Every structure is written in C-alpha cells, then in structure tokens.
Amino acid sequence: MSDFVPLTGELLALDLVNTRPSGADLLATPADLRAWLNLQADRFPQARQFAAVELTGADLAAVQQVRERTARVLEHARHRTRPPVGDLEALNRAQRAAPAINELAWNGDVVTAVRSRTGPPGARLAAWLAEAAAELIADSAVVNVRQCEADDCVMLFLPAHPRRRWCSAARCGNRVRVARHYQRNKPT
Template sequence: MQPEDGLPQRDAADPRPLVGEPLCLDLLNTRWAEDGVPRDLLDSTGGLAVWLRSAGLDGRAAADRATLDAALRTREVLLALVEGGPSPEAVGALNHVLERGALHYRFGSGGPESHPRTDDPAWLPSWLAAADYLRLVAESPGRVKACAHPNCVLHFHDTTKNGTRRWCSMAVCGNRAKAARHYERAKTER
C-alpha cells in the first residue's frame, strides 16, 4: 500500500539497527539513536509503511495518518510499561488499546483458526503489538530488556539460555562498551 503522503515506499529499506524482535519490541525500536542523534521511523506515514512492511503487516494495514497515530500512542504506552513498570496509568492505557480488538476463533479446513479483528482497521497493528506484549509478559517477563549501553534506547527479548544478554547487539553496543573499558584501562595505566 502507498502511504498517504504519496512517497513510493516499496523499495525503502528499514534503516533501524535492530529488527526482528517480537512485534511489541519492534514497535518500540522504531525510535533509536544514530551517532547520538535521535531517529524516529514513525515520523511520517512513509516511515510507517517501512515498519508495516518490515513487520509483515503491510498487506493488513494502511500506511495512513490514523494508523500512524494509533501506532505512536501504543508505542508510548509500551515504552511506559517496559521502562516504568505497570503503573495504573500505563496499564489503563494498554487495556484501552486491547479493548480495540479481539481474537475470533473458527474451525477452518485445516482445523482451529484464530483471526484478530479490531473496531477500526487503523488499530490492527497497535492491537497486535499490545497483545504481543501480553504474551511476552506471560511467558518471560524478565526477558524483556533495555540495552545496557547508556546511549542506546533499543529493547530486546533475551532468548539466551541463562538470560544474561545485556546488549541489543554485541557487534554494535557490546563492542562500544568493550572499547570504552579498554580505553579507560589504557588511560589509567599511563
């Protein structure tokens, strides 16, 4: 689908440094820092189109202003929950998003099927992200983590066996931390 701002987005690459996380964290990771500069993929409907495509939702939701507004609201709710914990305000806001839709079940030719439905199609990506957050919290609440690098705002689902992952990416943030420690050690040895 083409976003309402008219920019063709079919070939636009996803510029984010961390993709492929569960949907709720993938929505959170639409904002990041690049060389100390804050970036936001959801700063336009064109960026929304990139995220929808990256998340596999481009055939299910329009990259329009209503979907963008819903995604931005839901991202703020998820951020409040992940960073601040389940405050009454954040829980109420998440429940408001969840009230926008439901899973509907039926018996299909291949057996049981479930289909998400929302009261407004613009809320489908947001509802799916909110439902995904519930799934992660139910399955492994301590495994939803923020990157330990002080200049990184990304979040990830720690799937390591012992649950000790600290960085969104060892190749980027982990190496930065190692380099900083090495520099400090070298400086104090002089």
C-alpha cells in the same frame, strides 16, 4: 525512516518500544510504519494484512500511542512496580477496539482456523501490538528484560543468555569493545 535501522528479532512488543532509540523516532511517518511492518513480516504474520492497505496518520498515531503506553508499563513491570492505571486501560482499550476472532474456513481437506481482527486498519494494528505488549508484560520473564549497557543506548532486550549485555553484539557490543581497546592502547 532515519539512517538508524531498527533492531528486530526481540519479542514484538520490545521491537515496537525499540523504535524510539535515544530521542529518534523510527515510526515518524506512515511510510516508516510500513517499512517497520515489512521488517516484521516474517515474525508477525498479521503484518501481511496491511501490505495492500494505505496507512494513514491516524493509523500511525494509534500505533505510537500503543508504543508509548507499552514503554511506560514495561518499565514498571520489569522493576515490579505498579504501572499507571491509565496506561493499562489504554492498552486494554486498544485490544477491545478491534476484537480478535478465529475465522473458520474449509481448505479442501480440513477445517482451518485463522486468527483475525475486525475494524479499521489502525485499530487492528494497534490491537495486535497491544496484545503482544500484554503477553510480554504479564509474563514472569518481564523482569529479565534489560536495557543495553552501552552508555548512549536505550534499547531493551530479553536475553537468551544471562551474560548478554548489549542490544546487539554487532552494534553496541562492538562499539564498546573498540572504545575499550582504544583506551587501553592509546598513545600517552
């Protein structure tokens, strides 16, 4: 992974799309994908399923394809325009490639149900991510997704507060405020 640390804490689909900030690719290698999954482990319980699995280039390619398709569909959905049919179909195919089931088990006291997917690791991971994308894209809140207002940032976020302007107050917000302060106070 580059020196640029991915933002996490948005909806999973947004975190995935945000792994391509301003021309960089934070998921360029299987090791990058593993590092990103580790960052998501507390929020994305299925990420733990891949802790002991060696991720391959094919697994990475499946995730990258979901990311690119999600980004394109999301851009259309947030502007209420028709997304490319091929992108919608690709996200649906990714979900179907690793069907989800609720596995029932007895834990000694009660029956539990744990959602799981079948198939190879890359297909399972791509399916989980495509499902997260589908949930966001089909949600009416998708029109509230914003792009960071910093001039050099392309990160997306779903604001909890209507006045939020930056992907991260500590990252872009601080940079913008420092630049404004400098412009107001620079020697003439």
